[in-house]
Amino acid sequence: MFQGTAEPAMELYESVFPDFKVIEKELHDSGDMKGKLRLANVEFAGHKLIIFDSPPVHDFTFTPATSLFVEFDNAEALKRAFDLLSEGGEVAMPLDDYGFSPLFGWLQDRFGVSWQLTLNDDQQGPAEESR
Secondary structure (H helix, E strand, O other): OEOOOHHHHHHHHHHHOOOOEEEEEEEOOOHHHOOOEEEEEEEEOOEEEEEOEOOOOOOOOOOOOOEEEEEEOOHHHHHHHHHHHHOOOEEEEEEEOOOOOOOEEEEEOOOOOEEEEEEOHHHHHHHHHHO
């Protein structure tokens, strides 16, 4: 869950994934959370997620033990997504050929969400050519 940064995170994800679609969106209408994201149902890259800002402050945030895994058919799109998502975040595994994928990278974005991005195995040629 996000703590006041859900909407900026959604804006980032919308800029990264061309198929990003908001199905439902509600904002908090009162109190300290007024104007913050109460709930958003979103879809992108085959994922259906609920994104929200948590009213109570917690001593924890997202964990890299759970990642969103996105497979790309195009090496350039993967590289663009990796660059945008890793900006201001942390790279756990830089983009490379790790044997199990011709192009793979693992990162935590600036909001703390962990992402594992991989190139579809059928696309080995473009990954090799684009290095």
